[in-house]
Amino acid sequence: MRKRIALVNVLVALAMVASFMALKSAKVSASVSHSKTVVTLDGWASTPAEPKDLKKVLNAFQKKNPNIQVQYNVVNGDFESQMKAAFAAGRGPDVLYADEGWAQDFERTGRFQALNKYAAKDKSFHQGDFYPGLVKGFTVGKKIYGFPKDYSTLALWYNTKIMKALHIKHPPTDVNSFSRVACAIRRYEVKHHHNKVYGAGLPNDLARWQPILQAFGGHVMNAAQTKPEINSSPGVKAIRWWTGLVHKGCAAEPSQVGAGWSGQEFGQGNAAMVFEGPWLLPGMQTTWKSIHWRIAPLPTGPKGNGNLAFSVAYAMNKNSHVKSAAWKLISYLTGRVGEAKWVKLFQVLPARRSIKPPKGDGAFVRGAAYAEPWSFKPGFFNPGGPNTTIGNDLDKVALHGMSAKAMAKDVANSIKIWLKNG
Amino acid sequence: MAAQSGLPLAYPHGRPRVGRVRGYFRQFHKEDVVMGYLFLLIPMAIFILFFFVAMVFDLWISIQQWAIIDTPKFVGSTNYNYIFNIDPVFWIAVKNSIEYALVVVPLQTLLAFTLAVIVNQNIRGKKFFRTAFYFPSVTSSVAITLLFMWLFNNNGLVNYVLSLVHLGPIGPFGTVGFLTDPNLALKSIIGLNTWTTSGTYMIIFLAALQDVPRDMYEAAAIDGANAWQAIRKITIPLIRPATFLIVATGLIGAIQMFDQAFVMSQGNPGSPDNSTLTMVLYIYGTGIQGNQYGRAAAASFVMFCIIFVATLLVRRLIREEAAF
Numbered sequence: 001m002r003k004r005i006a007l008v009n010v011l012v013a014l015a016m017v018a019s020f021m022a023l024k025s026a027k028v029s030a031s032v033s034h035s036k037t038v039v040t041l042d043g044w045a046s047t048p049a050e051p052k053d054l055k056k057v058l059n060a061f062q063k064k065n066p067n068i069q070v071q072y073n074v075v076n077g078d079f080e081s082q083m084k085a086a087f088a089a090g091r092g093p094d095v096l097y098a099d100e101g102w103a104q105d106f107e108r109t110g111r112f113q114a115l116n117k118y119a120a121k122d123k124s125f126h127q128g129d130f131y132p133g134l135v136k137g138f139t140v141g142k143k144i145y146g147f148p149k150d151y152s153t154l155a156l157w158y159n160t161k162i163m164k165a166l167h168i169k170h171p172p173t174d175v176n177s178f179s180r181v182a183c184a185i186r187r188y189e190v191k192h193h194h195n196k197v198y199g200a201g202l203p204n205d206l207a208r209w210q211p212i213l214q215a216f217g218g219h220v221m222n223a224a225q226t227k228p229e230i231n232s233s234p235g236v237k238a239i240r241w242w243t244g245l246v247h248k249g250c251a252a253e254p255s256q257v258g259a260g261w262s263g264q265e266f267g268q269g270n271a272a273m274v275f276e277g278p279w280l281l282p283g284m285q286t287t288w289k290s291i292h293w294r295i296a297p298l299p300t301g302p303k304g305n306g307n308l309a310f311s312v313a314y315a316m317n318k319n320s321h322v323k324s325a326a327w328k329l330i331s332y333l334t335g336r337v338g339e340a341k342w343v344k345l346f347q348v349l350p351a352r353r354s355i356k357p358p359k360g361d362g363a364f365v366r367g368a369a370y371a372e373p374w375s376f377k378p379g380f381f382n383p384g385g386p387n388t389t390i391g392n393d394l395d396k397v398a399l400h401g402m403s404a405k406a407m408a409k410d411v412a413n414s415i416k417i418w419l420k421n422g
Numbered sequence: 423m424a425a426q427s428g429l430p431l432a433y434p435h436g437r438p439r440v441g442r443v444r445g446y447f448r449q450f451h452k453e454d455v456v457m458g459y460l461f462l463l464i465p466m467a468i469f470i471l472f473f474f475v476a477m478v479f480d481l482w483i484s485i486q487q488w489a490i491i492d493t494p495k496f497v498g499s500t501n502y503n504y505i506f507n508i509d510p511v512f513w514i515a516v517k518n519s520i521e522y523a524l525v526v527v528p529l530q531t532l533l534a535f536t537l538a539v540i541v542n543q544n545i546r547g548k549k550f551f552r553t554a555f556y557f558p559s560v561t562s563s564v565a566i567t568l569l570f571m572w573l574f575n576n577n578g579l580v581n582y583v584l585s586l587v588h589l590g591p592i593g594p595f596g597t598v599g600f601l602t603d604p605n606l607a608l609k610s611i612i613g614l615n616t617w618t619t620s621g622t623y624m625i626i627f628l629a630a631l632q633d634v635p636r637d638m639y640e641a642a643a644i645d646g647a648n649a650w651q652a653i654r655k656i657t658i659p660l661i662r663p664a665t666f667l668i669v670a671t672g673l674i675g676a677i678q679m680f681d682q683a684f685v686m687s688q689g690n691p692g693s694p695d696n697s698t699l700t701m702v703l704y705i706y707g708t709g710i711q712g713n714q715y716g717r718a719a720a721a722s723f724v725m726f727c728i729i730f731v732a733t734l735l736v737r738r739l740i741r742e743e744a745a746f
Binding site: 084088102109111196205260379384385389396400422 | 487490509512515578602
């Protein structure tokens with residue numbers, strides 16, 4: 001008797017597993033059985049407001065295109081890994097968010113559809129309206145694999161209370177005045193026994209240092225990313241400027257004051273000036289309300305301006321079965337009407353010059369004109385790769401006695417190894 | 423044998439027929455055999471699919487160039503050649519992992535044993551101590567690491583206390599860079615993990631200690647053995663299976679250390695200066711983040727070999743000392 005009950009239990013368990021599987025496939029088939037063309041769209045939610053706002057834009061799109069139905073799916077967790085798994089299994093969505101940081105992995109393996117032809121045929125699209133630097137981040141050779149939905153750049157965030165205490169009326173506009181102000185603030189704070197307050201927060205991070213390198217007239221690599229250019233006089237000067245401020249104690253790396261990133265350093269009041277993007281805003285409005293701050297353009301260097309653009313685009317799956325509908329969606333979302341709607345709802349920076357940015361973001365918008373894309377060939381961020389080497393070496397030059405020239409050589413070497421071995 | 427030593431027979435009604443494999447099932451009802459396999463079916467399927475097949479698949483990936491979203495390309499030993507001869511950090515990762523394991527395993531085993539011996543005594547509040555020592559093991563390692571980072575960062579409580587007792591300034595900025603000094607970061611993780619994992623192993627030691635028959639200690643006491651002699655001559659030899667389990671699983675866990683190093687060096691894996699780059703962190707960075715699954719698989723296979731050999735060594739070491 002007991003054995004029979006046990007056998008029944010096992011069978012019931014197997015039946016339950018089978019029915020769950022059946023349910024899941026039934027759900028999928030139900031959503032496809034429409035007469036409309038279904039376009040799947042996958043994206044992440046940077047804030048809970050993002051899906052809500054995007055749904056509003058998508059509704060407007062569906063009203064205009066009644067025969068297309070967008071099946072919008074918010075992916076939680078590591079978006080990049082999940083998309084890689086989905087594409088590897090041949091189940092990638094028709095349209096998806098693509099971050100500059102990893103888009104090349106998909107572009108160079110032929111998983112994204114080149115959009116040049118679609119954009120050229122679409123009269124209402126006005127491709128020339130985008131900031132060229134932003135589109136460049138999704139271009140390999142001459143093929144464009146994505147059009148940006150919005151972007152962020154860096155700006156100088158400064159603590160107005162500290163500036164006022166030192167009677168500094170305007171934030172520094174070039175690297176020389178930046179150094180002077182940073183060191184003056186540090187001297188003032190030490191005099192008043194605020195030993196944990198530094199003039200600036202400068203992390204060991206290419207994503208913050210690169211604009212300075214650009215302002216000094218240097219580059220990590222040539223534009224085609226085929227050979228290193230950091231081992232040059234502007235490169236060494238930019239290394240010296242950045243690490244020198246930390247070495248002298250006028251500026252501090254975030255970890256020196258127990259912060260994870262320079263935004264936190266600024267928010268905690270440990271640094272009077274940092275180079276950060278608009279993503280710091282929510283933190284300043286909630287966690288670090290007591291800090292009074294303003295933003296200004298990044299300081300210029302001997303060779304003018306520098307900045308970085310971090311942008312996210314809409315890209316199309318090369319294996320999509322509904323490419324013309326998918327293009328209609330991309331064209332709307334990144335077009336003059338859809339992107340304007342998106343910018344207004346979600347308060348981000350428009351990738352098109354014709355769309356008015358939200359108020360108060362002037363410093364970020366100005367950066368877009370000269371910003372370089374944050375986009376690298378695959379493998380740049382690997383352990384031991386160029387990005388890690390730059391981070392480690394900036395720290396070594398600032399605090400552990402490495403010379404700037406040795407760093408330039410070391411980084412150039414790691415770039416060569418990376419370029420040679422992929 | 424049994425009759426010679428004067429002990430009662432283990433099988434008074436004759437041994438069950440277990441001699442030949444073919445005849446083995448005859449002693450059971452047919453239904454029992456079917457049920458047994460049915461119950462085994464799911465765990466065995468999971469084991470074969472996710473461990474055995476995955477392992478063979480790993481070996482296959484390690485000789486391909488593959489970004490998982492493209493088609494794999496056979497490259498022979500290129501990946502192994504890259505990680506052994508070209509990659510600037512693979513050997514650093516191996517060195518870090520081995521250094522970590524060599525320090526952590528003896529430390530945590532010793533600490534766990536000491537704690538187990540202490541809480542096995544009849545002391546006041548022993549239940550409290552058992553709970554307190556075990557507590558770090560049931561807490562999420564990520565949460566513990568974050569707390570640890572707050573305590574030990576340059577602005578944290580530990581540096582504050584050090585400055586109060588005038589031990590600072592030691593570091594370049596008047597503080598000790600537990601997490602930011604390349605010479606200290608791995609040692610900090612060693613300290614953290616020895617503390618968190620010894621609780622679990624204390625429980626295993628405790629269970630083993632309680633299995634040691636009381637009368638042995640009583641006999642030893644009558645023979646005039648002191649406490650230290652009792653531990654050395656009775657306790658340690660008798661809990662040898664538990665020691666093997668702890669050293670072996672501890673070693674495997676130590677070589678596979680990932681979460682603490684990952685949390686501590688968010689943003690710049692292995693920072694400061696690759697000092698916390700462990701093998702698994704390297705594999706994660708190369709495969710999941712860097713999209714070079716061939717290289718990551720080759721590194722995984724190397725790690726598998728290291729763990730396999732290390733476990734065999736531990737087995738031999740603890741077994742051979744068994745004479746007592």
